[in-house]
Amino acid sequence: MLLNERKFKILQAIVSDYIETAEPIGSRTIAKKYELGISSATIRNEMSDLEDMGLISQLHTSSGRVPSEKGYRFYVDSMMQSRALTSDEAMFLQQMLIENIYQAEYMMRETAKALARLTKYPAIVSEPFLKKTTIKHIQLVPLDEKSLLLVLVTDTKTVKNQVVNLNTAPNYETLTKLSAQLNTHLAGLSIREINRQLIDKMLMQFGEHAHVLMPVLGIIADMIQSEDDVRVFTSGVKNILAFPEFSDKTKAEAIFNALEDRASLFEILGQPLASPQGIQIIIGAENHLDLLKACSLIKANYTIDNQSTGCIALIGPMRMDYAQAVSVVSGILQSIQNVIKALGGTQ
Amino acid sequence: MLLNERKFKILQAIVSDYIETAEPIGSRTIAKKYELGISSATIRNEMSDLEDMGLISQLHTSSGRVPSEKGYRFYVDSMMQSRALTSDEAMFLQQMLIENIYQAEYMMRETAKALARLTKYPAIVSEPFLKKTTIKHIQLVPLDEKSLLLVLVTDTKTVKNQVVNLNTAPNYETLTKLSAQLNTHLAGLSIREINRQLIDKMLMQFGEHAHVLMPVLGIIADMIQSEDDVRVFTSGVKNILAFPEFSDKTKAEAIFNALEDRASLFEILGQPLASPQGIQIIIGAENHLDLLKACSLIKANYTIDNQSTGCIALIGPMRMDYAQAVSVVSGILQSIQNVIKALGGTQ
């Protein structure tokens, strides 16, 4: 779609004004507020054209114009100015990094908080999806006669635990030995690399303890493959109450529902990224979740060794401040990558 | 405070009607709806007395009456009928128990969900506060040259992890030995029992690895003592939007703030219980958290070996359905206790 410069400027004025005020905007207001050197009548003519093109719309005759989804899309694609982080924002992120971040879980929670704090939009942060990470260490820990604890550490130092129930659990020494063997075979592998052949080979070596190995391997596969165990952190969900577009209770509730339900959170995070390395902007009904069709999403994957893994996202009204949100998301993305690198340590 | 039977019945009618409808209730309505065998004029006189006693109040002259905090307190203490779980509720809890509950974290999350689902009030569930539980097992897991992972399992099978950074981390065999020694000394103890004497004795035995022991012990103490690491699960926070008393945005926001902030959650959960074994009902300003002064709380501790440990709580408007809430909380409390017993297993 091509717009002449005047239409371009008018659309830009409408979108950014609406992002700021949430009020429909009329020709006279544009003429007064933005010095375009043309009269309101001319602006009216141009606006009529923009409406024909589907970029803006009216709520009723004789109301001002409001950007349409297509209008937002055009804005995001063609006229949004990427802006740098303000010094306040940068300092906030810096501060967050300085505080000791020992472990993935803590970092995730803090990241969600920071996103929500800086943008005033609800934020979602997911742990890395394990199927894309590799196993760093496995440890079998004794619990009692009939159960043991399986501890799995990934290359991002995310730690997972699961109790394994058996008829009779091996004693401490045996578990220590088994742990060592498991590590010999599995450390450094991703789930994709654990295949039938490898399992058979391990079963041979495990001998009398094969009855322990089978459930343990099964659970490792489950832990790695199922979303069930991936923690998702949200923060600032209440922020949506501040937006007039959600002052209607049922609309606010829809969003709360989406953000409190793990299934729909995964739906939000899990859609394949058009540009997996970058930041994706999803406007209104472009996302397929009915509960969020009045919202826009800003998503990014953080990556480990260039493999996409976890996800961070912001949710806001369609008139969200895309420029600010994108810059904050990209800033935080970098911070996370740095921390992941640091956590990776000497490996 | 003593009320004659007529006043008692009238107050009961006012409280339960208001709990149901959230509308002030007048003498004529009571006369029609509840067959007390007296006229509205008589009821008016009695209501005037009840108001003098501070049990009910008017929002303005010529409006119906509304229970005061004192009135709710009287209701809860003297006239609330404890009710059994409905068969639906009982089945729901039964179902929850049947689903495999392997681990404390999962159980907590599900418990919070169930509480919120059954009552329509926001629910909070905390993990056991460690200072009151005992250590079941400690394991040191290798990570890399400069760090190791400390895994701590408690008697409720709650699992905590923390990365420990050292100048040079011992190798796998050493860690295995150290783990065994730590367990010999510490398993079965609560944090109160880890004293200077014991630490000195351990330092002697650890010899060359004393430089590992000190940070590890420090972190164990931290993990056990600090609230920071206690997970708190909330569910159904959005439910407050359904109550007309919170339709004012700022009032709803106050509650969202309280329930999203860990510090205030701890404040909610942490107040000493008047009756540590039972269910505590806190009405309005009886709780000291300003953000929640328009709310009532229903709290209970779940216990392990008769020591109070974790906490479950419901939050609602002052006119919450105390009878139902209490019965659900007590039902869930029992379920949790059963699960804890089962998790305790053969120990």
Added chain:
DNA sequence: TGTTAGCACTCACGCGTTACGAGTGCTAAC
């Protein structure tokens, strides 16, 4: 031919008025 001034028209919104109803307290009669 593109731009602009002017005009008639639309429609949401705020405001004052009014009618209504649910509630009260008081008084007098039973």
Added chain:
DNA sequence: GTTAGCACTCGTAACGCGTGAGTGCTAACA
């Protein structure tokens, strides 16, 4: 002691109306 009746209060919903921000259309102008 109880109740019927009455005057009074006050929040709320409905209504009408003026206002203002907006539109599209037309005619005049550069």
